[in-house]
Each structure stands twice: as structure tokens, then as C-alpha cells.
Amino acid sequence: MNVPWLDKSSINEKASTLLKTYSLMLGHGVLPPIPVEKIIEKGLGLSLSFEDLEDKLGVKDVLGAIYLRSGKICINEKLLRGGSEGRIIFTCAHEAGHWVLHRSRIDEATRKGQISDAIICRTVNTKERIEWQADYFAACLLMPEHDIRKAFDTVCCEDVLVLENIRGCIGSSGLYIEPCVMNWHFIADAVREAGGFSNVSKHAMIIRMQELGMLVNMTGTPVGWNNPDR
Ligand SMILES: [Zn+2]
Incomplete structure (x- = not known):
């Protein structure tokens, strides 16, 4: 059609x-x-x-x-x-x-x-x-834009997160301590929780956040829930 x-x-x-x-x-x-x-x-x-x-x-x-x-x-x-x-x-x-x-x-x-x-x-x-x-x-x-931006602001200090690395420095917890492709899904999940988007999948949240320009990925490696490298 x-x-x-x-x-x-x-x-x-x-x-x-x-x-x-x-x-x-x-x-x-x-x-x-x-x-x-x-x-x-x-x-x-x-x-x-x-x-x-x-x-x-x-x-x-x-x-x-x-x-x-x-x-x-x-x-x-x-x-x-x-x-x-x-x-x-x-x-x-x-x-x-x-x-x-x-x-x-x-x-x-x-x-x-x-x-x-x-x-x-x-x-x-x-x-x-x-x-x-x-x-x-x-x-x-x-995921209305106003609500998702409000949630993003409570989780991130910056208007836009720029990912320059696939992996970042590893902290004492064993996790990457700076935003990078490998831990972006944690950030997306935190935004989901902060905004009360409990009926939205992590995958949908990641796509929406990229769409709204909250994330600029400079690495050339796709940011997604199904990243085969994860
Ligand atoms: Zn349809």
C-alpha cells in the first residue's frame, strides 16, 4: 500500500x-x-x-x-x-x-x-x-520528547553525549567509567528508569535517543542492544 x-x-x-x-x-x-x-x-x-x-x-x-x-x-x-x-x-x-x-x-x-x-x-x-x-x-x-529529555537531564550532565570510543577506561567495578559504545545500553536503561518508561524496550529507547540527537556516535560502530561485540 x-x-x-x-x-x-x-x-x-x-x-x-x-x-x-x-x-x-x-x-x-x-x-x-x-x-x-x-x-x-x-x-x-x-x-x-x-x-x-x-x-x-x-x-x-x-x-x-x-x-x-x-x-x-x-x-x-x-x-x-x-x-x-x-x-x-x-x-x-x-x-x-x-x-x-x-x-x-x-x-x-x-x-x-x-x-x-x-x-x-x-x-x-x-x-x-x-x-x-x-x-x-x-x-x-x-516516548514523548519532553519526557525523555527530562529523564536524560536527570541521568546525564550534558545536553549531548558524544561517543568517541568503543570501549572506555575500566573502573574498580569492572565497568567502563566513561560513555562509550560498550556501555551506552546502561545509560539508555538508566534514562528509561528515570523517566518511568517501564513498558518500552531497551532497544526502542536506544533508537529513540539516537533519533532525538542525545547521542552522537563518532566511532562507526553501531550503538544497539544487539551489538555482536557485547
Ligand atoms: Zn504496520
């Missing part, structure tokens, strides 16, 4: 608007951990369920799906068995992103009989524009 290009700031704005609307509905602000399941059900008025989507759809590697006409979001129940809350919550937020960003476009195409009313989200499709946009929306919704 082709969708128009959207810049990051407009996607972020739509995620912020959803949070503000939900806050108004509650009568108070919403802080991390962002209650995305409640936002889906009460804020957007959609249903949310967990189903064996691979069996139902007959395809592999399904994360979730949204059925636009019925307003139904389904998450692959296999994710529950994986035990990763972060992955489940991110998938829920991703589907909410499809609803906010893409439903009018797809409604139009569906009326013309061009496509079905469902968006099926699979790991093999993550590079498609429509999927990237929903992923970016999910990151903005779950």
Missing part, C-alpha cells in the same frame, strides 16, 4: 495530539509509562484483542493487524509467549499509528475496491513507508 511521504515532525505532532486529546478526556496529564492499550480502547474507541494471526491469516511473521471498517486491532498472541512487554506495547502503538495516519487514505482506496480494509503488519515489511511511519508514530507516542 502506497501512502504519501510524511515528515517526522508531522508524525510527532499527530502522536502529541493524540496524547493531549486523551489527557483532556481524563482531565489530567498522561505520563510514562504511556497507557497505550487504554488510549486505543477509550481514546480511539477501537477494540483490542490477541489472536493467533498466523493461523488466521495463513502467513508467517505477523506482529499485528488493524481492520479499519470494524475498528479492530489484533496483536499476534505469539508475542505474549515471547514475554516481551516492550514488543507488545510497541506493536499496539504501531497499530494506533496506522489508525491515526493512514485510515483516511485506506478508507478511500477500500471504497474504490482497490484494497481490503485490513493492514497486516509483518516483520518482513518493516522497511515499507507505511510501516516505517507507524513505527515512528509508536516511538513518539510511547
